[in-house]
Amino acid sequence: MARKIWTVAAGLAATGLVLTGCSGSGGGNSTEGTDGDVSGDVTFVTWRTDLIQDGTFDEYAAQFHEMYPDATVTFEGITDYEGEMRTRLSTDNYGDVLGIPNSVLPDQFSDFFEPLGQTDELADTYRFLAPKSYEGVQYGLALGGNANGIVYNTDVFEQAGITALPKTEDEWLDALAKIKENTDAIPLYTNYKDGWPLSQWSGNIGAITGNPDAQNDMAHDDTPWTNDTDIYAIDSLIYDSVAARLTEEDPLTTNWEQSKVDFATGKIAAMALGSWAISQLQGAAEDNGIDPSVVGYMTFPATAPDGEQYAVVGGDYNLGINVHSDVKPAAKAWIDFLLEDSGFTDTQGMVSALLADPLPDNLAGLTDEGVQLMELNPAPAGEEALFNNIADAAQIDIWGNIYRQKLIDIARGAAPGDKQSYFDELNQRWTDAIAQVG
Numbered sequence: 001m002a003r004k005i006w007t008v009a010a011g012l013a014a015t016g017l018v019l020t021g022c023s024g025s026g027g028g029n030s031t032e033g034t035d036g037d038v039s040g041d042v043t044f045v046t047w048r049t050d051l052i053q054d055g056t057f058d059e060y061a062a063q064f065h066e067m068y069p070d071a072t073v074t075f076e077g078i079t080d081y082e083g084e085m086r087t088r089l090s091t092d093n094y095g096d097v098l099g100i101p102n103s104v105l106p107d108q109f110s111d112f113f114e115p116l117g118q119t120d121e122l123a124d125t126y127r128f129l130a131p132k133s134y135e136g137v138q139y140g141l142a143l144g145g146n147a148n149g150i151v152y153n154t155d156v157f158e159q160a161g162i163t164a165l166p167k168t169e170d171e172w173l174d175a176l177a178k179i180k181e182n183t184d185a186i187p188l189y190t191n192y193k194d195g196w197p198l199s200q201w202s203g204n205i206g207a208i209t210g211n212p213d214a215q216n217d218m219a220h221d222d223t224p225w226t227n228d229t230d231i232y233a234i235d236s237l238i239y240d241s242v243a244a245r246l247t248e249e250d251p252l253t254t255n256w257e258q259s260k261v262d263f264a265t266g267k268i269a270a271m272a273l274g275s276w277a278i279s280q281l282q283g284a285a286e287d288n289g290i291d292p293s294v295v296g297y298m299t300f301p302a303t304a305p306d307g308e309q310y311a312v313v314g315g316d317y318n319l320g321i322n323v324h325s326d327v328k329p330a331a332k333a334w335i336d337f338l339l340e341d342s343g344f345t346d347t348q349g350m351v352s353a354l355l356a357d358p359l360p361d362n363l364a365g366l367t368d369e370g371v372q373l374m375e376l377n378p379a380p381a382g383e384e385a386l387f388n389n390i391a392d393a394a395q396i397d398i399w400g401n402i403y404r405q406k407l408i409d410i411a412r413g414a415a416p417g418d419k420q421s422y423f424d425e426l427n428q429r430w431t432d433a434i435a436q437v438g
Contacts, residue, residue, distance in 0.1 A: 034114060034116070034321065034328045034329055034331070034332035035329060036328070036329040037070070037329060038068040038070065038071050038329050038330045038333045039068070039070035039071050039327070039329075039330060040070070040071060040072075040326065040327035040330050041071075041072045041073070041074055041327065041330075042071065042072070042073045042074070042096045042097060042327055042330050042331050042334050043073075043074045043075075043076060043095040043096045043097070044057075044073055044074070044075050044076070044095060044096070044097045044098070044334065045076045045078065045085070045088075045094060045095035045097070045098040045099075046075060046076070046077050046078070046098070046099065047077070047078060047079075047081035047099055047317060048077065049077035049078070049079055050280065051077075052075050052077040053077075056347070057073075057075050060073075060337070060338065060342050060344075061073040061075075063337075063341070063342065064333075064334060064337050067333075067337065067341075068330065068333055071327075071330040071333065071334075073334060076095060080196070081099065081101070081196075082101055082102060082103060082196065082400065085098070085101040085103070086101060086103045089101065089103075089104065089112060092322075092324040094112075094322055095322060096321065096322050096325040096326075096327055096328075096330075096331040096334075097319055097320070097321060097322075097331045097334055097335060098319070098320060098322065099143070099316075099317030099318065099319060099320075100112075100113060100132055100139065100140045100317065100318045100319075100320040102199075102399040102400075105385050105388045105389060105392065106132075106133075106134040106384040106385040106388065107134060107384070107385045109132065109134050109137075109139040109140075109320075110134070110137075110139070110323070111323070112320070112322070112323055113139040113140065113320040113321060113322070113323055114139075114320070114321040114322070114323050114325070114328055114331075115137045115138065115139060116138045116139060116140070116141060116320075116321070116332070117137075117138050118136060118137065118138065119133040119136055119137065119138045120136065122138050122141075124355075125354065125355060125356075126141060126142070126339075126353050126354065126355065127142065127145060127315065127351070127352075127353050127354070127355055127375070128142035128145050128314060128315025128318075128353055128375075129141075129142075129378075130376070130377075130378030130379070131314075131315060131318065132318040132320070133378070133384070134384050134385070135384070139318075139320055140318025140319060140320040141318055141319055141335060141339060141353060142315030142316055142317070142318050142319075142353045143315075143316050143317055143318070143319055143338060143339070143344065143345075143350075143353070144276070144315070144316050144344060144345040144348060144350030144351060144352060144353055145313055145314060145315045145316060145345075145350060145351035145352070145353060146203075146274035146275045146276045146313070146314065146315075146316055146350060146351065147274070147275040147297070147299075147311045147312070147313050147351070147363055147366060147373060148200070148203030148204050148207065148274050148275070148299075148300070148311060148312045148313075148314065149204070149207075149272075149274075149275070149297060149298055149299040149300055149311050149366070150270055150271065150272050150273070150297070150298050150299070150300065150301075151263070151270065151271050151273050151277055151278065151281060151295060151296065151297055152165075152269060152270045152296045152297070152298055153185070153263060153264075153266055153268065153269050153270070153294055153295070153296070154293065154294050154295070154296040155266055155294050156179060156183055156185045156266050156269040157175070157179070157269065157296070159182060159183050160175070160178040160179040160181075160182045160183050160269070161178055161182060162175050162178055162179075165298045165301075165369060166298075166301040167301055167302070167303045167309060168301060168302065168303060169233070169236065169237050169240065169301060169302070171301060172237060172241075172301035173240060173241065173244060173246070175187075176188055176241060176244070176246040176269070176270075177244070177246065179246075179269045180245075180246055183266075183269070184267070185266055185267055185268060185269040186247065186248050186262075186267065186268050186269065187241075187246040187247065187269050187270065188241050188246055188247045188269065188270050188271070188272075189247065189248055189254065189259055189262075189263070189268045189269075189270070189271045190238075190242070190247050190248065190251055190254065190408060191254050191256055191259055191271065192248075192251030192252070192254050192405060192408055193251065193252055193253060193254040193255065194254060194255070194256040195400075195401035195402075195405065196400075196401060197256065197271070197272070197273065197401075198400075198401040198404040198405065198408075199397075199398075199399050199400055199401055199404075200272050200273050200274055201234050201235075201238060201272050201404070202231075202234070202398050202399055203274055203312060203314060204230065204234055204272075204299075204300040204312060205218070205230045205231060205234070205312070205376075206230060206310070206312045206374060206376050207230070207299060207300045207302065207304075207309075207310045207311055207312045207374070208229075208230040208233040208234070208300060208302040208304065208310075209228075209229070209230055209304055209305065210304030210305065210306055210308055210310045210372075210374070211230070211304075212374055212375065212376050212377045213376075213377050214229075214230045214376070215376055215379075215387055216377065216379050216380065216383070216387070218230075218231065218387065219379075219383065219386045219387040219390055219434075220434075221430075222427070222430065222431040222434060223427040223430070223431065224427070224430060225423035225424075225426045225427050225430075226423075226427065231398075232423070233300075233302055234300070235404070235407055235423070236419065237300075237301070238404065238407060238408065238411075239407055239408075239410070239411045239419045239422075240411075240419075242408050242411035242412050243411040243412070243419075247408075251408060251412070259271065260280055260281055260284040261284050261287075261288065263281055263284070263295075264281055264284040264285035264287075264288055264290055264294065264295075265288055265290065266294075274316070275297060275349065275350070275351075275360075275362060275363060276316055276348065276349075276350055278295055278297060278349050278362045279347070279348050279349045279362070281295045282295050296365055297362065297363070297365045297366065298365070298366075298369070299311040299366060299369070299371045308370075308372050309369065309370065309371045309372065310371065310372045310373075310374045311366050311371050311372070311373055311374065312374055312375070312376060313351060313373045313374065313375050314375065314376065315353065316350065319335045319338065319339075321335070339352075339353050339354065340354065345357070345360070346360070349361070349362040351363075359373075386437065389437045390430065390433045390434055390437050391433070392433075393432075393433035393436050393437050394426075394429040394430050394432070394433035395429065396426060396429060396430065396433075403426070406422070407422060410422055
């Protein structure tokens, strides 16, 4: 994958006042390693390269420096974040504040990240704590949260004659077929080449069945790629969409940055992305003189057994502090600033990690459709690492792209097999991994 690193130094003149401790409500829950003078240069390693390019992070750094005159922030933006950080974590040089990579398993958190406090105490203030908590200790705080689902171009859907959003896979395939027949748009864009967008589909685990324990249950299911499960529904829909030739003609040439423009201008009808993408797509529309209301958002096309539709709401990357950092108090202050003072989630249309903040306006489309927002339950005590350990042992990157790229290759005839044979293979690997992990 192409790798881009953008570095911006925000070193501003000091204005004289030195503050100690950490800002905001989170500071009181920080551990000893993050208490002290807020000073020094914080290196923030981020996946949001767009916010470095457009100057948003520069503005935040200036505001942070006004609050803490002896502290500055330097940014490193990485496009292939998971791939690059997997390598960086083999050294001590992975910034001071960073989004905790999905490759770090819960029982490894303390090897890489500074404890931020006790999870049960932080739960009075923050959402989305479960994924980065281990044995009651919190190692990351979500920068914000997203609903999971599918962005769609409202103009293209209207041109295709789609009058109601699909609520089953059959209705989904019918809608994509109408788009292919009645418009020039690519019905569904997989972003296969960039890879990471394929992980976005996994955010819908739980939405299909309306089960907040779906991921926990999957850790005890020997054959999860079987009809009536969430992961089966997700991967089946991807496979069937590709097999029906309702996706881009050549997935080897997809391009994420260009896809935002193509979506906004009506060349792409739908993409599976978290609601974090809405603001970026609206920006692409505005840049091309198009009304940003062209960006619609729907939940995964499925109806749960209780007759309801659900959308899973979960945290984006969790911000953690490098356990080797020399500026831990300043690093914690930067995290608190981003979550509590920067206005980040308001401008990005994300769900705030702060319980006291309301939901963003861009999720109105889900509520208008009667979709229920659901947060997944944390793993039971002692099983915090179980799901990831099983996936790792099975070599099935649920939060990556490799196994879904193979799924797409099979569906388009570029690799041997069919849907059932591949699902049988995945089930066998999962079964063996459960036995191995115990």
